[in-house]
Amino acid sequence: MRRPSWLLRLFLGLPMIYLLAMIGVPIVYNLAMSVQEVTLGNIAAFARPFVGLDNFTDSLADPIFRRVLHNSVVFVLVNVAGQVGIGTIAAACFAGGFPGASTMRGLLLAAWILPGLVVGTVWKWMFATQFGVVNFVLSALGLIGTPVHWLSDPATSMTALNIAHIWFGIPFSMILVAAALTNIPGELYEAASLDGAGPLRRFRYITLPAIAPALFAVACLVAIASLRAFDVIFALTQGGPLNSTNVLPLLSYQASFQDFEFGRGAAIGSFAFVMVFGVALVYVRTLKSEQPA
Amino acid sequence: MHRRSLLKSAAALATLAVSRARAAEPKKIALWHIYARDFDMIHLGIKLFNEANNGYVIEPRLIPYVQINPELIRAIATDSPPDLVVINDPDIAGYSSQGQFLDLTDRVAKSARINASSFYKGPSTSDHWRGRRYAVAREMNALSLYINDDLFRAKGLDPEKPPATWAQVLAAAEKLTDPARRVFGFGFCAHQSEQSTFQFLPWLWQAGGGIDRLDQPEATAALQFWTDLVRNGFVSRDVINQQQSEVINTFLAGNTAFAVGGPWELPRFATEAKFQWRVAPLPVKDDKKIEASSLGGFHFAIPKGAKEVDGAFMVIEQMLDASIFPQGWNTGGILAPRSDIEIPSPNWPQAYKVFRTQMITATQRGPHPQWASLSKPLQQAIQEALTGSMKPAQALAAAAAKIKPVLAKTPL
Amino acid sequence: MIRSRHVAQSVVAGACVAIYLFPLYWMAISGFKTQAEIFADPPSFFPRAPTLDAFRYVVERENMGRYVWNSVAIAIPVMLVAVTLSAMGAYAMSRMRSRLVDAALIAVLLLQVLPEALLATPVFIIFKTMGLLNTHLAVVLATSARAVAFGLVILRPMFRQVPYELEEASYVDGCSEWQTFSRIVLPLMRVPLMVLAAITFAQAYGQFVYPLTLLNRQDLQPGTVGIYSFIGTEIADWHRVMAFAALFALPILLLFMLLQRQIVSGLTAGALK
Numbered sequence: 001m002r003r004p005s006w007l008l009r010l011f012l013g014l015p016m017i018y019l020l021a022m023i024g025v026p027i028v029y030n031l032a033m034s035v036q037e038v039t040l041g042n043i044a045a046f047a048r049p050f051v052g053l054d055n056f057t058d059s060l061a062d063p064i065f066r067r068v069l070h071n072s073v074v075f076v077l078v079n080v081a082g083q084v085g086i087g088t089i090a091a092a093c094f095a096g097g098f099p100g101a102s103t104m105r106g107l108l109l110a111a112w113i114l115p116g117l118v119v120g121t122v123w124k125w126m127f128a129t130q131f132g133v134v135n136f137v138l139s140a141l142g143l144i145g146t147p148v149h150w151l152s153d154p155a156t157s158m159t160a161l162n163i164a165h166i167w168f169g170i171p172f173s174m175i176l177v178a179a180a181l182t183n184i185p186g187e188l189y190e191a192a193s194l195d196g197a198g199p200l201r202r203f204r205y206i207t208l209p210a211i212a213p214a215l216f217a218v219a220c221l222v223a224i225a226s227l228r229a230f231d232v233i234f235a236l237t238q239g240g241p242l243n244s245t246n247v248l249p250l251l252s253y254q255a256s257f258q259d260f261e262f263g264r265g266a267a268i269g270s271f272a273f274v275m276v277f278g279v280a281l282v283y284v285r286t287l288k289s290e291q292p293a
Numbered sequence: 294m295h296r297r298s299l300l301k302s303a304a305a306l307a308t309l310a311v312s313r314a315r316a317a318e319p320k321k322i323a324l325w326h327i328y329a330r331d332f333d334m335i336h337l338g339i340k341l342f343n344e345a346n347n348g349y350v351i352e353p354r355l356i357p358y359v360q361i362n363p364e365l366i367r368a369i370a371t372d373s374p375p376d377l378v379v380i381n382d383p384d385i386a387g388y389s390s391q392g393q394f395l396d397l398t399d400r401v402a403k404s405a406r407i408n409a410s411s412f413y414k415g416p417s418t419s420d421h422w423r424g425r426r427y428a429v430a431r432e433m434n435a436l437s438l439y440i441n442d443d444l445f446r447a448k449g450l451d452p453e454k455p456p457a458t459w460a461q462v463l464a465a466a467e468k469l470t471d472p473a474r475r476v477f478g479f480g481f482c483a484h485q486s487e488q489s490t491f492q493f494l495p496w497l498w499q500a501g502g503g504i505d506r507l508d509q510p511e512a513t514a515a516l517q518f519w520t521d522l523v524r525n526g527f528v529s530r531d532v533i534n535q536q537q538s539e540v541i542n543t544f545l546a547g548n549t550a551f552a553v554g555g556p557w558e559l560p561r562f563a564t565e566a567k568f569q570w571r572v573a574p575l576p577v578k579d580d581k582k583i584e585a586s587s588l589g590g591f592h593f594a595i596p597k598g599a600k601e602v603d604g605a606f607m608v609i610e611q612m613l614d615a616s617i618f619p620q621g622w623n624t625g626g627i628l629a630p631r632s633d634i635e636i637p638s639p640n641w642p643q644a645y646k647v648f649r650t651q652m653i654t655a656t657q658r659g660p661h662p663q664w665a666s667l668s669k670p671l672q673q674a675i676q677e678a679l680t681g682s683m684k685p686a687q688a689l690a691a692a693a694a695k696i697k698p699v700l701a702k703t704p705l
Numbered sequence: 706m707i708r709s710r711h712v713a714q715s716v717v718a719g720a721c722v723a724i725y726l727f728p729l730y731w732m733a734i735s736g737f738k739t740q741a742e743i744f745a746d747p748p749s750f751f752p753r754a755p756t757l758d759a760f761r762y763v764v765e766r767e768n769m770g771r772y773v774w775n776s777v778a779i780a781i782p783v784m785l786v787a788v789t790l791s792a793m794g795a796y797a798m799s800r801m802r803s804r805l806v807d808a809a810l811i812a813v814l815l816l817q818v819l820p821e822a823l824l825a826t827p828v829f830i831i832f833k834t835m836g837l838l839n840t841h842l843a844v845v846l847a848t849s850a851r852a853v854a855f856g857l858v859i860l861r862p863m864f865r866q867v868p869y870e871l872e873e874a875s876y877v878d879g880c881s882e883w884q885t886f887s888r889i890v891l892p893l894m895r896v897p898l899m900v901l902a903a904i905t906f907a908q909a910y911g912q913f914v915y916p917l918t919l920l921n922r923q924d925l926q927p928g929t930v931g932i933y934s935f936i937g938t939e940i941a942d943w944h945r946v947m948a949f950a951a952l953f954a955l956p957i958l959l960l961f962m963l964l965q966r967q968i969v970s971g972l973t974a975g976a977l978k
Contacts, residue, residue, distance in 0.1 A: 008882075009797070011797035012801070012809065015790040015853050016794070016813075019813065019816055023816040023817075024816065026819070026824040027816070029827035029830075040387060040388060043369055044370055098711040098718065099711060099712070101718065104722045107962075109907070111729060112907060113907040113954055113957050114729075115950065118946065118950040121943065122732045122947075123728065124534075126731060128531060131543075131548070151534040152530045152680070157534075170725075176904075178900070180866075180897075183867075213865065214859075214866075221855060228819065230820050231913070234359075237485075238486055240676060242485070242673065242676045242677060242682065252823060256366070258487075258665045277811070329934045330942075356917075356934070358936060366826075373829075542744035546744045564739065
């Protein structure tokens with residue numbers, strides 16, 4: 001480890017200053033709002049009644065908010081596991097280099113460039129109880145007797161949302177993991193092959209440890225991206241039925257732009273901060289175990 | 294002296310040049326609207342206004358429907374409002390009660406082109422807050438029943454005599470439901486959004502109830518009626534996640550025999566309805582005989598801080614002109630908010646007649662500045678009852694408890 | 706034997722990819738259906754009477770070329786800014802180990818939390834103050850910030866995978882720090898940088914809230930705003946929305962297919978070495 005040079009400081013400083021100006025300032029604006037009473041009447045003014053943590057405590061007292069908070073945690077955990085898990089498996093498989101692997105991988109990316117609202121709408125059709133293709137295929141395969149009320153049953157709606165959202169996110173994890181895989185020295189695999197290790201053992205003992213830091217980074221990003229997911233949910237269910245698929249950003253949007261309670265909207269958004277702060281601390285701790293450069 | 298006058302005339306010339314340039318360059322009116330389809334009558338209004346050479350020109354900005362409130366709020370928060378905006382009727386009171394829309398009472402009273410007394414009562418009520426007018430209705434709509442004649446006949450029902458009471462609705466829905474052919478008897482929208490409130494209110498009113506009295510037996514009767522229809526399988530359970538247009542989609546696909554819908558759905562019937570259809574008025578509850586429907590529609594408002602207020606009001610006058618509305622109905626299924634407008638030989642004449650009549654019994658939501666705080670508990674109660682997670686009376690009592698403090702602060 | 710195993714792998718993978726891509730197929734064929742057929746029960750896996758009406762409507766009425774151009778004109782600068790700034794920052798973070806870096810990392814993660822819907826108002830104020838409203842520059846600057854935050858987190862562990870010995874050798878050869886970074890480290894990071902470029906490009910291409918808020922003028926707006934505008938008042942003409950989305954995604958899909966040799970084949974090479 002050498003002393004940070006002026007160049008490194010500049011390298012770090014430039015993006016940080018840019019980020020703080022472009023996102024830091026808006027975040028402060030929102031945090032300020034979250035401790036104020038903001039109405040349509042005073043939203044243009046900066047001096048607004050200070051209400052302390054009322055917006056936060058009011059939210060916590062609201063059973064709908066507690067349900068939404070719970071949904072958000074479940075949604076994030078399932079999405080991290082699903083997107084990163086499947087993405088890693090896909091990346092590892094495609095790294096095998098069978099014919100057509102790279103073309104297929106290119107095709108997978110297609111899912112990821114579509115607007116979320118379109119993705120959510122397509123899945124809404126596919127999950128429809130009557131005309132939906134999911135039930136159609138499942139019953140054709142004999143897997144279900146009666147149609148599943150995917151989106152109109154609060155017990156299954158979150159599962160449907162998770163499937164749609166994991167689907168949407170897989171390419172992102174896959175391509176990032178694939179990039180990490182490229183940096184593993186090939187000699188490691190050759191040595192392992194000579195030792196007679198099968199593909200699963202090679203994956204477990206060589207690939208996984210080598211890409212672990214990148215996997216953590218990807219998992220963090222997926223967690224954060226899931227925590228602010230909006231478009232897909234808005235198109236799929238708008239949070240229903242019975243708020244069973246409502247999550248923090250959507251609730252915050254509803255508070256601000258449907259109920260016109262901007263302070264509460266900002267406070268709900270800020271809860272996500274606390275959650276990410278937790279994720280960030282864990283992430284930074286994992287870095288301590290990294291070998292010094 | 295000579296020199297001074299020369300300067301003077303030069304200055305005069307310059308002023309003249311500037312004013313010429315100003316006359317040649319009409320003032321721009323920023324109009325924010327949501328009408329993506331080019332047959333909507335707003336585009337006719339914009340064209341007529343811009344061709345009139347009245348010193349103004351409209352600069353329209355198309356905003357996605359769900360973004361109109363967020364964009365307007367951002368504009369208010371950043372002090373950069375447009376000159377004119379369209380707004381959904383239950384949202385008006387939220388803005389006008391907070392002083393974010395200009396008071397148009399005097400302008401409307403003085404206007405040579407707008408006659409306030411010609412407006413229907415419903416839209417006019419939505420436009421007012423505490424006796425002052427803050428908006429002008431652009432259109433109005435109401436809910437009625439869409440009937441699939443072919444499916445009715447196939448089950449031995451006479452589409453000439455569509456269900457006119459709740460008992461007849463229930464009986465017809467049962468008879469028309471045909472799981473083998475994958476047909477549901479009836480359809481309405483119970484989506485977790487303002488749309489389910491809009492669709493439920495007529496039934497609530499027909500039962501003699503109101504959103505301020507959800508803990509009364511009238512309200513329970515209405516929600517029980519909806520719940521029975523869904524629980525018995527006469528209405529698809531998916532209606533709790535279908536928007537109004539999606540319910541009509543299933544009707545157009547022949548999978549729902551009759552359904553609740555508004556006139557804005559009509560334009561696509563020509564290409565998509567492969568069967569005989571008609572429109573019928575909403576039913577009445579057998580013992581109450583109260584006719585009721587929900588009133589909807591967008592309105593024009595001039596936000597506080599608009600730069601071209603005079604011009605914006607001229608646009609409103611243009612948009613309310615009788616010349617606009619034939620296209621409004623004939624291409625978009627849009628009805629005039631003015632009772633003095635008759636459309637000669639309208640498109641879909643049978644539907645026109647029914648919807649025009651339905652307007653008389655259509656009532657606006659609110660107006661209330663926190664309409665969403667009244668509407669959301671009701672939406673939740675509807676979803677709780679239809680999913681079976683609560684009994685209708687129980688769900689409505691919970692909703693009433695949430696609504697009570699809001700109404701205590703600001704009564705309806 | 707190895708060959709037949711490869712073929713089997715291809716078949717299995719191909720089947721998985723086909724299943725995965727089914728929703729895209731569903732989207733694309735919806736553009737060929739009528740609105741009623743989309744909601745028909747049972748579903749039709751192939752349009753009963755395929756019609757180009759929706760595509761024709763979109764092409765005739767919407768300026769697709771302008772929309773795609775605006776989207777690209779936003780996405781390319783975003784990609785360049787994001788890759789440049791995050792490569793610099795991530796390199797610094799990978800070579801420094803201090804509390805400052807920890808703090809910076811936490812900050813970078815926190816900066817990504819709030820959804821654009823909540824950030825749009827203050828971002829609007831920033832660009833109004835700078836007089837940059839109704840310029841692509843504003844959208845580029847706002848969108849890039851998100852991309853940089855994310856690029857920093859992604860690239861940092863990948864920079865760490867570059868062996869430090871290579872750098873030391875370079876210093877011994879008398880290279881400056883800048884030369885070492887630009888001539889030794891960056892070329893080794895070619896694949897991750899390309900992946901980041903592809904991802905940030907795609908993300909910027911799909912951006913919606915910032916362009917909507919910052920660009921009032923329709924002639925400047927990207928295709929996403931066009932798509933969302935289609936989801937109109939009370940009705941959404943979904944077959945047209947899907948036709949629009951398919952047309953909008955197509956150029957990027959083609960671009961990715963053309964470039965995938967560069968982007969993706971690099972990914973395979975490393976693992977096989």
